[in-house]
Amino acid sequence: MELRKDPITRSWVVVGQREREVDRAEPCPLCPHNRLETHVLLELPPQGRWQVRAYPHLRPSYHIEGDTGRSADGIFDRMDAVGAHEIIVETPDHSRTFTQFTDEEIERVLEAYALRIADLKRDPRFKYVAVFKNQGPQAGEEWPHTHSQVSATTFVPRRILYELRSAREWYRERDRCVFCDILRQEVRQKKRIVDSVGDYYAFCPYASRVPFETWLIPRTHAHQFEAPSPGENRRHLAALLGRTLRRLLQISSSYHMVLHTAPNTLQTKGELSDYWATIAGDYHWHIEILPIVETRSKSYSIKEVYFNGTLPEHAAERLRQLDPEK
Numbered sequence: 001m002e003l004r005k006d007p008i009t010r011s012w013v014v015v016g017q018r019e020r021e022v023d024r025a026e027p028c029p030l031c032p033h034n035r036l037e038t039h040v041l042l043e044l045p046p047q048g049r050w051q052v053r054a055y056p057h058l059r060p061s062y063h064i065e066g067d068t069g070r071s072a073d074g075i076f077d078r079m080d081a082v083g084a085h086e087i088i089v090e091t092p093d094h095s096r097t098f099t100q101f102t103d104e105e106i107e108r109v110l111e112a113y114a115l116r117i118a119d120l121k122r123d124p125r126f127k128y129v130a131v132f133k134n135q136g137p138q139a140g141e142e143w144p145h146t147h148s149q150v151s152a153t154t155f156v157p158r159r160i161l162y163e164l165r166s167a168r169e170w171y172r173e174r175d176r177c178v179f180c181d182i183l184r185q186e187v188r189q190k191k192r193i194v195d196s197v198g199d200y201y202a203f204c205p206y207a208s209r210v211p212f213e214t215w216l217i218p219r220t221h222a223h224q225f226e227a228p229s230p231g232e233n234r235r236h237l238a239a240l241l242g243r244t245l246r247r248l249l250q251i252s253s254s255y256h257m258v259l260h261t262a263p264n265t266l267q268t269k270g271e272l273s274d275y276w277a278t279i280a281g282d283y284h285w286h287i288e289i290l291p292i293v294e295t296r297s298k299s300y301s302i303k304e305v306y307f308n309g310t311l312p313e314h315a316a317e318r319l320r321q322l323d324p325e326k
């Protein structure tokens with residue numbers, strides 16, 4: 001596999017075949033007794049019976065060893081698919097679902113996200129660490145055993161790059177964070193707010209790409225999810241995430257969830273270097289949840305324009321009315 005850059009959109013594309021397809025008839029490889037216990041990267045809690053465990057992905061999209069081998073191919077740019085691709089198994093119990101977790105259990109999963117991001121960011125080759133979760137067969141879930149994925153890449157994924165560019169521009173023009181500005185207005189207008197716990201808010205974004213798109217964001221400005229600010233209470237975020245997903249589950253059983261945090265600022269050269277000057281002020285971490293309500297829209301990434309048949313104001317109102325404990 002290799003990475004190729006589209007010189008027009010400046011997006012990197014992973015090209016090539018993954019090693020082998022998932023055989024759903026095989027015993028679940030995420031269950032503790034079916035998995036070789038070598039390569040464990042993280043276990044939480046660190047002592048006693050583990051709840052959350054991270055290890056390298058069984059069919060990685062990227063390989064951890066080696067240099068990027070970035071080179072020119074005529075006018076084009078290419079790199080070897082160097083990176084990290086990990087799985088976070090959220091419970092040893094095959095039949096438990098994320099929405100059945102206690103707040104404490106969800107908090108432990110969030111803790112694992114933070115620890116893996118912080119660890120992978122120590123590698124200066126990686127420009128970005130993404131955490132995401134594909135829940136349900138319509139979201140391209142690989143195994144039904146509840147899990148998340150972590151990928152560390154030598155490039156910044158396209159959508160994050162768009163966010164970083166816009167956030168930086170907003171900050172330069174107004175000296176304020178665009179995400180803080182958005183949330184302030186949402187809290188004032190109340191039309192698209194779904195819920196809040198402590199400092200954290202859930203809302204349907206103004207230009208939602210899909211019906212019931214929901215974001216979770218802290219009100220206090222912070223650019224790095226993995227480096228909590230003093231006084232931050234992740235249990236509140238866990239509670240809000242559980243409540244939000246339990247609401248969304250009453251609308252759709254499949255969703256994509258992605259955590260957007262700041263890029264790796266260890267990098268000293270390259271296209272991102274000039275972003276660091278204001279990154280701590282201009283970027284604001286958040287979680288995006290994209291439920292799959294319409295079966296037609298299998299892949300969001302290939303769409304050129306989003307057509308969303310549900311007004312975010314109506315989506316938020318509907319979600320507010322749903323029981324977050326159900």
Ligand SMILES: [Zn+2]
Nearest residue numbers: 028031094145
């Ligand atoms: Zn399993």
Ligand SMILES: [Zn+2]
Nearest residue numbers: 177180221284
């Ligand atoms: Zn902010």
Ligand SMILES: [Zn+2]
Nearest residue numbers: 163260286288
């Ligand atoms: Zn985002």
